[in-house]
Amino acid sequence: MERISRTKIADLQAYEQFGVKVNVKGWVRTRRGSKQINFIALNDGSTINSIQVVVNLENFDEEMLKLITTGACLSVNGILTESVGSGQRTEVQATEIEVLGVCDNTYPLQKKGHSMEFLREVAHLRPRTNTFGAIFRIRHHMAMAIHRFFHERGFFYFHTPIITGSDCEGAGQMFQVTTMNLYDLKEDDQGSIDYKEDFFGKQTSLTVSGQLEGELAAMALGAIYTFGPTFRAENSNTPRHLSEFWMIEPEVAFYEIEENMDLAEDFIKYCLQWALDNCMDDIQFLNGARKHLYKNEEADDLIERLRFILDNKFIRLSYTEGVEILEKAIANGHKFEFPIFWGADLASEHERYLVENHFKCPVILTDYPKEIKSFYMKQNEDGKTVRAMDVLFPKIGEIIGGSQREEDYEKLSCRAVEMDVPTKDIWWYLDTRRFGTAPHSGFGLGFERLLLFVTGMNNIRDVIPFPRTPNNAEF
Ligand code: 4AD
Numbered sequence: 001m002e003r004i005s006r007t008k009i010a011d012l013q014a015y016e017q018f019g020v021k022v023n024v025k026g027w028v029r030t031r032r033g034s035k036q037i038n039f040i041a042l043n044d045g046s047t048i049n050s051i052q053v054v055v056n057l058e059n060f061d062e063e064m065l066k067l068i069t070t071g072a073c074l075s076v077n078g079i080l081t082e083s084v085g086s087g088q089r090t091e092v093q094a095t096e097i098e099v100l101g102v103c104d105n106t107y108p109l110q111k112k113g114h115s116m117e118f119l120r121e122v123a124h125l126r127p128r129t130n131t132f133g134a135i136f137r138i139r140h141h142m143a144m145a146i147h148r149f150f151h152e153r154g155f156f157y158f159h160t161p162i163i164t165g166s167d168c169e170g171a172g173q174m175f176q177v178t179t180m181n182l183y184d185l186k187e188d189d190q191g192s193i194d195y196k197e198d199f200f201g202k203q204t205s206l207t208v209s210g211q212l213e214g215e216l217a218a219m220a221l222g223a224i225y226t227f228g229p230t231f232r233a234e235n236s237n238t239p240r241h242l243s244e245f246w247m248i249e250p251e252v253a254f255y256e257i258e259e260n261m262d263l264a265e266d267f268i269k270y271c272l273q274w275a276l277d278n279c280m281d282d283i284q285f286l287n288g289a290r291k292h293l294y295k296n297e298e299a300d301d302l303i304e305r306l307r308f309i310l311d312n313k314f315i316r317l318s319y320t321e322g323v324e325i326l327e328k329a330i331a332n333g334h335k336f337e338f339p340i341f342w343g344a345d346l347a348s349e350h351e352r353y354l355v356e357n358h359f360k361c362p363v364i365l366t367d368y369p370k371e372i373k374s375f376y377m378k379q380n381e382d383g384k385t386v387r388a389m390d391v392l393f394p395k396i397g398e399i400i401g402g403s404q405r406e407e408d409y410e411k412l413s414c415r416a417v418e419m420d421v422p423t424k425d426i427w428w429y430l431d432t433r434r435f436g437t438a439p440h441s442g443f444g445l446g447f448e449r450l451l452l453f454v455t456g457m458n459n460i461r462d463v464i465p466f467p468r469t470p471n472n473a474e475f
């Protein structure tokens with residue numbers, strides 16, 4: 001086979017020079033045609049669009065042709081020509097074909113229209129479907145958008161540890177990290193496990209958030225963000241929870257909660273605009289795919305969905321006002337599964353009611369009761385609420401959680417003790433409040449929740465390559 005350097009299919013589609021010889025490599029999506037001519041849709045992942053390879057059968061070896069089945073990997077030399085058929089602009093008239101990898105007939109992606117549930121069982125292969133190709137390309141573009149947004153604004157990307165000795169959210173939902181022999185655990189004098197024997201000489205876990213270390217950095221570099229995996233051992237089997245998810249956590253010195261809200265709104269809008277500017281092919285594909293996957297009312301137009309957020313200012317109101325609206329809704333006959341009263345944590349149905357039914361717009365809810373929020377949030381004068389801010393989104397519910405931080409050493413350490421957060425594990429965190437403390441604020445955006453919104457998928461397991469959820473850590 002003649003050696004020609006490979007061109008990616010994404011690049012070929014922009015080519016203007018017809019009649020040149022090219023090489024393409026990729027996987028067979030479909031093969032159809034007559035006894036004389038076959039059409040192979042070849043995809044190399046660089047774009048949602050497959051290239052059509054036109055094969056004049058009499059020019060090729062019969063035994064080789066038999067190997068060109070769905071899923072097989074090919075290298076094709078051929079002439080780039082303008083396509084006469086609709087759909088694609090260019091095609092390749094094959095002159096030489098090499099089968100790089102055959103694909104036997106147990107290949108699970110033989111036909112179109114597999115259910116999302118089935119595709120989760122073959123997560124090692126699902127990136128080869130159009131739907132998951134689109135999702136994972138969008139995932140990449142969103143990650144780039146996030147780095148661009150912060151870099152352009154002078155934020156520094158700061159790497160916080162994955163293995164930690166402290167529980168940032170204080171919810172006790174951590175995965176332990178240990179090298180101890182679980183069949184032979186040593187006990188100390190009190191009959192507890194003796195972690196001195198363990199790898200780090202203390203109890204450690206996978207982090208639930210990089211915030212505490214992020215705050216240390218903000219008190220030195222001014223404005224930072226983290227972007228990494230976080231782990232939560234909460235037993236929530238919902239379409240919006242993962243045990244391993246990626247979080248972006250900016251933290252800014254001298255920001256009060258209003259500036260924090262402005263940052264959150266600008267940030268989300270920048271990401272959505274980026275998706276429209278850079279991922280239109282994939283978004284349009286998903287828009288169509290969703291019409292088959294989901295019921296009508298769930299398959300809203302994705303592009304309109306994104307534009308709507310860009311065109312509207314987020315509504316800002318307090319938790320107390322939010323609860324009043326929900327109570328009125330109940331008085332007017334609306335039914336919720338979970339009870340709502342001042343002091344209760346909002347369930348997803350409550351958040352979505354505010355956003356989808358009442359305001360029909362994203363909402364930033366602030367000043368939550370201190371009992372339902374973390375120890376580090378700045379305490380309000382009223383003694384009852386803290387300066388929290390949650391950004392609530394249509395279809396998603398909570399997409400961002402954040403707050404202004406308590407910068408007063410006494411108030412912060414008292415609250416930690418009240419909430420049973422072991423202060424001996426976070427002495428270093430408390431130190432920032434002793435050594436040049438300052439007002440500061442930050443938040444966490446759930447990366448997969450953002451992706452749910454952008455891709456229009458309705459299950460979070462379908463926007464991360466290899467989802468980890470209770471009873472599920474395959475691949
Ligand atoms: O509200 P959370 O728990 O806030 C924090 O972790 C803070 N330390 C953030 C900060 O202020 N720096 O989580 C932040 C966001 C949520 O709004 C949600 O989008 C996402 O992380 N999230 C999850 N995403 C997927 N699966 C889960 N189990 C999630 N838990 C939270």
Ligand code: MG
Nearest residue numbers: 390398400401
């Ligand atoms: Mg939260």
